[in-house]
Amino acid sequence: MVLCALRRELLKSSSSCGSWARLLQRRSSGCVYSSTHDFTQKEVREKLQAFPGGSIDLLKQDSGIAVLTINNPSRMNAFSGSMMVELEEKVSQLENWSDGKGLIVRGAAGTFCSGSDLNAVRALSNPEDGMKMCMFMQNALTRLLRLPLISVALVEGKALGGGAELTTACDFRLMTSDSVIQFVHKHMGLVPGWGGAARLVHIVGSQSALKLLGGALKVDFQYGLHIGLADGVLEASQVQEDAETLLQQAENWLSRYVKGPAPVIQAVKKVAVSGRELPLSDALRTEKDVFGTVWGGPANLQALASKSKHK
């Protein structure tokens, strides 16, 4: 039933990126958690705002590549409650970014993210609050992964717990040679709750996912490349402008995938998302619809006129 409804929504949607964004917003609230699951986004937001600290910073660049920075260095970029709310707000802004093509998610001050802020976790440790925080973050990270932008996590230092889960909400992961991704949940008496286990299985397969979760294994860049969790390695230089140099390297890595007009890059991401998430027949029909948005479009006509050869 849900898939039929989703399919109808897709067929109704026009070619504009705004309507795709609205569709995905409706879809995420309809398909993940909404009031039908005793979940009220506004109520959870208010609760989370009671745990302030840090920020989520968004920089949208003329290149069409945005940089999202998890910024709470005094706590190794752990997510406070207000940062969870800000993350959701920044995802909403990116859903409506018609010129966007790519996204880099990184942590401030040389490390990625140490998961949820343990002070907030202690205060929200009753089951009801824990479930609501979990649903809120699943919604936000599902929408992050479904953005019509090609996204990459730039992993420096440590990505622990929820930080490891956040890396899986990007299309790709780039690791520096001294970085570690670790699903430490088992050591905390937990399992991932921000959707990280389900996404991890999609990325590395169930056998490797079970090893990473069951052993709380430290994944360095070599192991990451071996199992397909990492898509590339960046070299941190010893010079002062390290952070910018790494960011530039990540932008260079991403640039080959986001070269071209925004509507075409967004269409590429949309067909990849539908292929990843929908049953084959629905994915095929969605692909046809998305194809219809670029067929005969400016980039297509220009390519035809220039008689391009793909040597």
Ligand SMILES: CCCC(=O)SCCNC(=O)CCNC(=O)[C@H](O)C(C)(C)COP(=O)(O)OP(=O)(O)OC[C@H]1O[C@@H](n2cnc3c(N)ncnc32)[C@H](O)[C@@H]1OP(=O)(O)O
């Ligand atoms: C569904 C979500 C599940 C989750 O995410 S549960 C949370 C999982 N994450 C963790 O348990 C991380 C715990 N932290 C650590 O293991 C270590 O702090 C870590 C990240 C390896 C860094 O170690 P060090 O380099 O030795 O630095 P440190 O321990 O002195 O930390 C510097 C300051 O940052 C703080 N910090 C690090 N991670 C935090 C967190 N998640 N929540 C709240 N505060 C956190 C740490 O307490 C310390 O603060 P302070 O300087 O003592 O005031």
